[in-house]
Amino acid sequence: MKKPTLLFFSTLLLSNLLVPLVAATEHTNQAVVSELQNNALKSDLAYKIAESLTVEVGPRLAGSAENALAVDWAEAKLKSLGFDKVYREPVIVPVWQRGEANASVIAPFPQKLVISALGGSVATPPAGLQAKVVRFDTLAALIAADTAQVKDKIVFIDQKTERHQDGSGYGKSVGGRVNGAVEAARKGAVAVLIRSIGTDHDRLAHTGLMHYQEDVPRIPAAALTNPDANQLDAMLRRGQEVTLSLKMSPKSLGNTTTYNVIGEFTGSSKPDEIVLLGAHLDSWDEGTGAIDDAAGVAIVTAAAKMIGELPQRPARTIRVVLFAAEEIGLLGGKAYVAQHANEMAKHYIAAESDFGAGRIYRADVRVNETALSAVWQHLSGLAALNVAQGNNGARGGSEVSLLPTEGVPVASLRQDGSDYFDYHHTPNDTLDKIDPAALAQNVAVYTTFAYQMAQSTLQLRPLPQAQQ
Template identity: 45%
Template sequence: MKHFLLATCATILLVGCANEASDTPKEATKAEQPAVTPEVQKLIETAKNGSHAYDIVESLTTEIGPRLAGTDAEARARDWAVAKFKEIGLENVRVQPFTIPGWERGEETASIVAPYAQQLYITSLGGSVATPSGGITAPIAFFPTFEDLEAAPAGGLDGKIVFISGRMEKAPDGAGYGPANRKRRSGATEAAKRGAVAVVIRSVGTDSHRFPHTGQMRYAEDTPKIPIAALSAPDADQLERVLSRGEKVTIKMTLTPRVTGDRPSGNIIGEIIGSESPEEIVLISGHLDSWDLGTGAIDDGAGIGISAGASQVILEAGLKPKRTIRVVAFGAEEVGLLGGFAYVDANRAELDNHVLATESDFGATAPYEVQSGVSAGEDVLKQIADATGLPMSDVRTNGGPDIGPMSREGVPTMRFQQDGTDYFDLHHTPDDTLDKIKPEDMATNAAAFAVMAWMASEADTNFRDTSDSASTE
């Protein structure tokens, strides 16, 4: 947690708090502080003296609430975003529409029928099919990990409900999410291959609350589609204890989600037009949609507040960037990064003019390091890191989930890595609500994004390696 302490306390320029980390000087001299231009200093002061980012996420989560992709709520969120972007003062505000396959959850109940009758707390995973109308009652086949299920022989699970456990480990960078998420993404397919009729998984999360975590799953085309749900962590613990008694365990589960056909979604775009090179774009973003259990505050109302709030800080500071700063609120991220892919398809002709791109989609805590995904201009990223009081990381980044598709097309990226140690306590649960967000952390993030967007706009580099050797690789 050393870097986190440096970011949240020693970053005096951003949040103005005293440095009390035990392994750093209590009083830093002026010579030790990174030099910043008057413009950068003005951005930092404007952000830390205001509540731009917090006010935006408060507005979104209060006036719209949960925003499941493809629903009327997401449509209302698009209208909200258009109005908010215009209110901030962004130009060329527009909706970039695309269509997605719609899905909505319905009833979701589960219980242990035998040997010890009791209720379980579950939630459907996004994209899951429904159970038969009367539910499914079947014995449990237990697999401690997803890898254990993968190693199981073909067949043998006919008529059974598979229960996959496997705990996700906490980490500041969320490193445990990818491995734990395999059971959510592919559990139904692997269980169906072996004859199972349904799946329940230990939630992909790190909390001990009785809130199950939802999230998108996928079916393989060549296997039967069976229903899949997530158990809260305490219920998964309880089910494991019951199984440890050595008796046959039977559960009943009922899920009634429905496919709603092709539904509209869209990205919202607004810009601060560049004064010298308006065709060159620095892109900052978050995603507008959320899951439907909470109000989508940390995932990803915070990212909308941070990116849009940063643009508001730049405008309020009276600064005019040389390059265009584009703010994007991506739609339909939660159901497969569909907004990110739609953006690439719609803007393919101008991707070469995207100078640098990033997304805020890891909650609302303060950043603790800067990650690079550029092939040139590392010195500028180092200057940005210095100006925000953060260390550079050796970790490479694709810029964020929705930035990944354009990163694969060659768009340079960077990321302010936030501390996500507790992010997956709340992620995709009813607990994802505004009270988990600290206004001062939002101001810190907005300052960092504003400084990054401004300095990238003013930099001479385009962050791409255009040498002959690079172009032939």
């Protein structure tokens, strides 16, 4: 992916040299965008929405009773904001409850370790288990190891997560969380502990989804906090065998039904064509899901509301989709794609906000190459918000990443995620981690994007192939 280097200002200057005079409607649209941006930057609507969801609902793991409250909250909130249509669509989800998770060093230096069960993990035997630890730098090192090294041990995958603005450190380390249990169990391990997939130094472990595989024994899986991983590593570096006890009581309790919650402001002249703004309503269960993803819920809801309040509606419908069960495998997104299969051709473009509440610094899109320069012209107003023009390789993020394979154009409005993985999937994901001014900048960007896309006369399809 090429690095963004130019702000939209330069694109705009270039465009003025190369293309015919901007049409009168574009001038009008840019004037509306200016007003939307000004309103968004002054408004605390998004912050109030995020506050409401995190305080009045709080943690809302897909399939939990709290998540059902979140669905009710979302319907009521969208209705109270005056969306033209508000409805829910069912999503079948597995129910998993965290229970307790305790780990202790038995020898050589007895002390407790702080862990958190990974999402979907099985329990230990009720009395717990004890085993020696074998450490690996990475998942790859575990995969390359001899079975004899691993058999009957607790595997410790000790990979650190790098801090980057675009969050790219996560992709490098998250494999241990997702696949560590399977790879460890293949070699006869009794449990797996990973160093948290997080960039912080707090005694708060990062949970997140893990997978089992049909033909491989299911072993308990948990994350150590970064300081606890340091501690375990320091013990192992002394050259002594380290024995841990582990006791975890998560439960899987079959399936239940939850819901995607959808709200629309109907388009004025092309009401069947959709600009989709997504976020996810569910959260992990230990924080209040502020940056993941009350922020996204707040950003897209507030942006749609501000467009819906304009004296004149844009041509296309603005559809806000608050997806269910993102954290446990994009289940709401998959249900949406299935339930809206016949409508996919009517999705003009889609974007999702699911990377915290940091300022947006770059816009990527994925549209037909012939439309690209005109799309950048539509989005030239983003320069005023310090958003750089990116590339045409957007994947769309989270649920919306499922849409390009359905032919739907997407955008990735990239947020500064430098501190996102300090808090992601931990008890520390709380409202105080949201900067109201940065949140408002996000809303301003989404209003710009959504309004221009709802007004555009460009043909954005068919999509180019994804960049690798």
